[in-house]
Amino acid sequence: MTMLPPEVARVFISEDGIRRRVHALAAEIDATYAGDVPTLVSVLKGSLYFLADLTRALRCRHRLDFMAITAYGSSQAHTGSVRLLKDLDEEIAGRPVLLVDDVIDTGLTVAYLTRLLRARQPSSFRICTLLDKRVRRISENLPISFVGFEAPDVFLVGYGLDYRQTLLNLPYIGVLRQELINA
Ligand code: IMP
Ligand code: MG
Numbered sequence: 735m736t737m738l739p740p741e742v743a744r745v746f747i748s749e750d751g752i753r754r755r756v757h758a759l760a761a762e763i764d765a766t767y768a769g770d771v772p773t774l775v776s777v778l779k780g781s782l783y784f785l786a787d788l789t790r791a792l793r794c795r796h797r798l799d800f801m802a803i804t805a806y807g808s809s810q811a812h813t814g815s816v817r818l819l820k821d822l823d824e825e826i827a828g829r830p831v832l833l834v835d836d837v838i839d840t841g842l843t844v845a846y847l848t849r850l851l852r853a854r855q856p857s858s859f860r861i862c863t864l865l866d867k868r869v870r871r872i873s874e875n876l877p878i879s880f881v882g883f884e885a886p887d888v889f890l891v892g893y894g895l896d897y898r899q900t901l902l903n904l905p906y907i908g909v910l911r912q913e914l915i916n917a
Contacts, residue, residue, distance in 0.1 A: 741897060742908035746890060747883060749905040755882050756784070760791035762880055763832065763862065771795045772830040773856075775822065777847065778802040779902075780836035783894035784864045784882070788834065796832075799824050805843065816846045831856040836894055837865040837885070841873035848876060865890065865907070883907075889915050 736745060747755075763772075774796055776785045789798060802820035831851060838844050844861060852859050862880035869887050891897045892904030897914070
């Protein structure tokens with residue numbers, strides 16, 4: 735039995751479930767980029783744990799680069815306006831780019847990043863997300879090629895996902911207690 739922190743109502747995906755799915759995703763990505771050298775672009779910090787496991791499970795040669803952003807306003811009800819805190823280190827023109835993210839919720843953040851990165855003319859552009867809250871989507875037609883897990887409209891913590899900057903280091907993905915969401 736896992737002892738859950740008091741904020742966590744239940745485990746959504748176990749440590750073992752995450753590991754197995756990440757390996758399956760890596761195999762899908764390997765097959766897609768056979769013979770190519772994609773640049774995995776990670777959005778700090780939520781996708782850090784996912785990226786670290788995914789990159790080690792991949793067999794294809796690849797590069798890593800990082801962006802850091804912050805949403806204007808509250809993270810619960812944001813508008814898609816995003817401020818870039820850190821841009822990529824490398825040029826991506828002419829290179830295949832795979833954006834690796836933690837959760838796609840409304841999709842507004844990733845829609846903004848998609849516009850930003852496509853303007854630099856990568857040879858291809860795809861998105862890989864650990865979690866997809868499709869029921870909450872506002873931005874349509876995002877090139878989401880790889881999804882770890884479909885998620886319901888609940889607030890998830892652990893494996894990189896934070897609640898007020900903590901709980902991100904839980905090895906599983908948990909569901910935050912409902913009464914804390916707007917507290
Ligand atoms: P979107 O622009 O609405 O798609 O917001 C996506 C971002 O909101 C994610 O990259 C996370 O940083 C954050 N987010 C959305 N849902 C959750 C959650 O359940 N737990 C933690 N962060 C979340
Ligand atoms: Mg994110």
